[in-house]
Amino acid sequence: MPAVSIDINMFWQIINFFILVFIFNKYFKAPLMKLMDTRKEKIAAEFSEAQKNNEDAALKNKEAQKILKDAKDEATKIVQLAEKKADERKEIIISEATVQRDKMLKSAELEIQKMKHAAKKELEVEMNQLAVTLAEKIIKENLNSDLEAALADKFIDEVGGVK
Structure with missing residues (x-):
């Protein structure tokens, strides 16, 4: 027996195969x-659309x-500007407060000076009145006569009138 035997069935199978390939190529390819x-x-x-979308x-x-x-x-920048404005506003407020404090201190000093001056004048007036009253008492005690009393009254009136 030969190694490869071609019988009639195989021959028809090969022909059927080529017919199928031809039909496939002609109608289905x-x-x-x-x-x-x-x-x-x-x-x-x-x-390509996916790549385009990816790039977009x-x-x-x-x-x-x-x-x-x-x-x-x-x-x-807005925060820095706000901080700068806040610092500027703070400086303005501090300087205004300092100026107002200085004005208040000067006003208080002037008021104190006025009060000192008024107290000094009042004290002076009281001391003059006390001195006149004291001098009057002393002179009246030491003077016995009417003439001397009249002279003393005149003196007191002149001293008491000069203020």
Whole structure:
């Protein structure tokens, strides 16, 4: 027996195979290739759209980061400006308070001087009255005569009248 024997069944199987390949190539290859190409194009389009969306997302992320950084910078500037204004306002308030304190101290000093002066004058008047009264008593006790008393009254009236 030969190593490879070709009998009639095998011959018909080979012919059937080639007929199937021919029919497949003639009727099914083009539609299947068209379907495969359509799918390939769709996948390629979706892939390129995904890449484009990915690039857009990256760009928008960078823009968002830039906007966020700008907002933080602006917030920092606003805070620094507010601190500067607060410091300036504090200095103004302190200087106004110092000026008002100085005015109040000067006013108090003037009032004290006025009160001292008034007290001094009042004390002077009282001392003059006491001196006149004391002198009058002493002179009246020491003087016995009417003439001397009249002279003393005249003297007292003159001294008492000179204030």
